[in-house]
Amino acid sequence: MKITIGHLYPDLLNLYGDRGNIQCMMKRCQWRGIEAETLEFKLEDEVDFSKLDIVLLGGGSDREQMIVCKRLQQIQKNFKDYVEDGGVVIAVCGGYQLLGDYYQTDEGRMEGLHLVKLHTEQKPGRLISNIVLKSDLFDMPVVGFENHGGRTDIGDNQPFGKVLYGSGNDGESGYEGIVYKHVIGTYLHGPLLPKNPQVCDWLIEKALERKYGKDIELQPLDDQEEKEANAYIVNRFVK
Amino acid sequence: MILRRMLAIWISKATCVVCKLAGKQGVTLAGKIALKIDPKILMELSGQVRKKIFITCGTNGKTTTNNLLCSAIEAEGEKVICNHTGSNMLNGVVSAFVLAAKWNGKLDADYACIEIDEASTVRVLPYFKPDYMILTNLFRDQLDRYGEIDITMELLKKAMHMAPDMTLVVNGDDALSAFLAKDSGNKYVTFGIGKQCQQEKENAREIREGQFCKCCGEKLNYHFYHYSQLGDYECPNCGFKRPKLDFDAENVKSGGKLSFDVDNREIKANYRGFYNVYNILAAYAAARTAGLELKNYNKVLADYNPQNGRMEHFHIKNTDVLLNLAKNPAGFNQNISAVQEDDKPKDIIVLINDKDQDGTDISWLWDVDFDRFQDMNAASITVSGIRCQDMRLRLKYVDIPSRLEPDVEKAIRSRIADGTGNLYVLVNYTALYDTHNILKKLEQEKA
Numbered sequence: 001m002k003i004t005i006g007h008l009y010p011d012l013l014n015l016y017g018d019r020g021n022i023q024c025m026m027k028r029c030q031w032r033g034i035e036a037e038t039l040e041f042k043l044e045d046e047v048d049f050s051k052l053d054i055v056l057l058g059g060g061s062d063r064e065q066m067i068v069c070k071r072l073q074q075i076q077k078n079f080k081d082y083v084e085d086g087g088v089v090i091a092v093c094g095g096y097q098l099l100g101d102y103y104q105t106d107e108g109r110m111e112g113l114h115l116v117k118l119h120t121e122q123k124p125g126r127l128i129s130n131i132v133l134k135s136d137l138f139d140m141p142v143v144g145f146e147n148h149g150g151r152t153d154i155g156d157n158q159p160f161g162k163v164l165y166g167s168g169n170d171g172e173s174g175y176e177g178i179v180y181k182h183v184i185g186t187y188l189h190g191p192l193l194p195k196n197p198q199v200c201d202w203l204i205e206k207a208l209e210r211k212y213g214k215d216i217e218l219q220p221l222d223d224q225e226e227k228e229a230n231a232y233i234v235n236r237f238v239k
Numbered sequence: 240m241i242l243r244r245m246l247a248i249w250i251s252k253a254t255c256v257v258c259k260l261a262g263k264q265g266v267t268l269a270g271k272i273a274l275k276i277d278p279k280i281l282m283e284l285s286g287q288v289r290k291k292i293f294i295t296c297g298t299n300g301k302t303t304t305n306n307l308l309c310s311a312i313e314a315e316g317e318k319v320i321c322n323h324t325g326s327n328m329l330n331g332v333v334s335a336f337v338l339a340a341k342w343n344g345k346l347d348a349d350y351a352c353i354e355i356d357e358a359s360t361v362r363v364l365p366y367f368k369p370d371y372m373i374l375t376n377l378f379r380d381q382l383d384r385y386g387e388i389d390i391t392m393e394l395l396k397k398a399m400h401m402a403p404d405m406t407l408v409v410n411g412d413d414a415l416s417a418f419l420a421k422d423s424g425n426k427y428v429t430f431g432i433g434k435q436c437q438q439e440k441e442n443a444r445e446i447r448e449g450q451f452c453k454c455c456g457e458k459l460n461y462h463f464y465h466y467s468q469l470g471d472y473e474c475p476n477c478g479f480k481r482p483k484l485d486f487d488a489e490n491v492k493s494g495g496k497l498s499f500d501v502d503n504r505e506i507k508a509n510y511r512g513f514y515n516v517y518n519i520l521a522a523y524a525a526a527r528t529a530g531l532e533l534k535n536y537n538k539v540l541a542d543y544n545p546q547n548g549r550m551e552h553f554h555i556k557n558t559d560v561l562l563n564l565a566k567n568p569a570g571f572n573q574n575i576s577a578v579q580e581d582d583k584p585k586d587i588i589v590l591i592n593d594k595d596q597d598g599t600d601i602s603w604l605w606d607v608d609f610d611r612f613q614d615m616n617a618a619s620i621t622v623s624g625i626r627c628q629d630m631r632l633r634l635k636y637v638d639i640p641s642r643l644e645p646d647v648e649k650a651i652r653s654r655i656a657d658g659t660g661n662l663y664v665l666v667n668y669t670a671l672y673d674t675h676n677i678l679k680k681l682e683q684e685k686a
Contacts, residue, residue: 020605023636061387145600190602229628
């Protein structure tokens with residue numbers, strides 16, 4: 001079996017250890033004997049979604065996000081088809097905001113990809129802290145770090161998790177992120193996947209199932225160190 | 240007013256003594272108290288500096304550059320004030336002046352060399368206008384505290400506007416620093432390494448900042464990189480490019496010892512680490528720009544013994560220990576290169592904390608090229624500190640096993656008891672002071 005990961009615009013969207021998410025997906029495939037490759041796309045490259053099994057859209061500064069957002073409009077239709085067809089996407093921070101309809105900042109309105117019904121508005125004060133979630137998708141809590149000025153309204157969509165510690169989408173609703181089909185959008189970096197192998201494996205599993213058209217049960221790995229690092233954050237911040 | 244100033248000085252000095260006795264670093268507290276008692280104290284004391292005031296800013300290399308500059312000027316027979324310990328926010332800056340002042344409220348100084356945290360420049364510059372600002376480089380650092388690098392650049396731009404007569408001494412190899420200088424309207428001179436050295440291969444995957452032209456947004460073309468985004472760049476669209484280097488280091492050699500030529504002089508130092516070429520060059524460029532001769536610079540470099548955890552050496556029992564600060568991806572990658580220059584077998588301890596001053600977000604660990612630890616001739620790697628679990632995981636994902644020991648003293652003792660006799664301790668900010676003290680203590684223990 002083989003997985004191809006598409007990393008969109010790492011030249012611009014590479015804040016907060018996004019590389020760690022790629023590395024985590026690659027390793028957790030390779031440790032199981034699943035072949036894995038990552039294609040890094042530059043702004044001028046054509047993105048052929050039919051060749052991709054997982055797409056990573058990371059975070060960048062507002063300025064860099066603005067540059068990317070213009071380019072994303074040109075691939076919007078193909079991206080949308082990929083998502084509707086069950087394509088796996090992990091979108092973090094700025095990438096998460098770009099999934100929605102728009103991101104309203106003090107400097108203007110950034111048009112989103114309209115892949116998921118959500119929108120974001122910048123408000124005074126950034127939400128910066130460690131964060132712990134309980135997601136319906138997993139037994140193990142999801143841990144990470146959030147740092148965002150935007151407040152995201154996900155409407156009636158399914159959140160990624162309930163906030164046990166930290167701020168989440170808007171600091172008020174008590175929820176964080178979004179799950180839509182096989183898309184996870186979240187403010188959690190840290191990076192997200194290494195301390196949350198359950199999330200990484202969910203992405204890999206969904207990608208393999210879509211590609212090979214059958215149920216996949218991933219071979220378990222020795223996740224002692226991952227679990228200990230995850231539990232450290234949970235124990236420290238959730239009383 | 241003089242009474243108030245004297246009172247501020249006395250109480251601050253006393254505070255500092257008490258803190259030292261209690262084993263704490265009291266420098267910032269002393270500054271805070273002084274400013275409370277006499278809000279004008281920084282303005283008045285800095286006004287007594289007889290000749291020039293230098294400030295040093297930039298993500299990495301501030302402390303080394305600033306301390307070197309101070310030593311170099313002292314070697315010219317001048318009296319210099321300096322915040323040696325690297326306390327570089329407003330209170331630390333105040334403290335440097337207050338602690339150097341005499342009991343009668345007078346300052347006896349020809350020059351001041353003050354390093355200032357980039358975000359603090361706009362808080363310090365209302366009190367005095369420096370004559371020179373060194374800008375070493377700009378890398379991503381502590382995103383949770385400072386936000387994105389764009390925000391840091393905005394603050395520095397403001398600071399430059401606050402002191403329009405201040406001459407900038409900037410790293411021309413850094414497109415971000417060079418852009419700030421060009422954009423500021425201030426006078427500026429540049430330093431850098433004009434020609435390519437043999438650094439690039441190992442750094443091919445490094446995270447690079449500012450890949451897009453700050454003038455027009457186009458992607459910059461690079462003729463070569465030295466490390467991170469430092470190199471020879473050019474914008475294909477608007478023509479922005481690396482400026483002509485006023486102080487160009489040629490024939491650069493790194494390895495166990497550093498040497499390079501500038502101004503038809505050969506500069507030599509006993510330090511490890513290619514990045515130190517920039518630090519040595521920056522201090523040189525600043526002093527020369529201010530009209531100092533620096534005839535004895537090589538002697539200054541030979542005598543310079545860092546005592547602040549920048550490649551600080553300890554000898555404990557039969558083990559050589561090097562303590563070095565590594566607090567962001569660019570700094571850590573350069574640290575790894577410096578450790579690699581030593582091909583002897585070694586033990587490595589990496590200590591990661593996540594206190595406020597470190598940055599509570601430690602995701603930057605994943606932007607460091609730790610896979611290069613594989614070719615280090617490392618007999619053991621120990622992870623320590625508050626976030627040792629994260630560090631262990633970081634190494635696991637480049638297939639490097641490590642030992643976990645949250646307590647750094649235990650980790651160090653263990654490696655000294657049965658290690659290779661060659662120990663590197665790489666720590667981030669808040670761990671530096673304590674680790675330094677532990678190593679000092681171990682050095683004094685009888686074998």
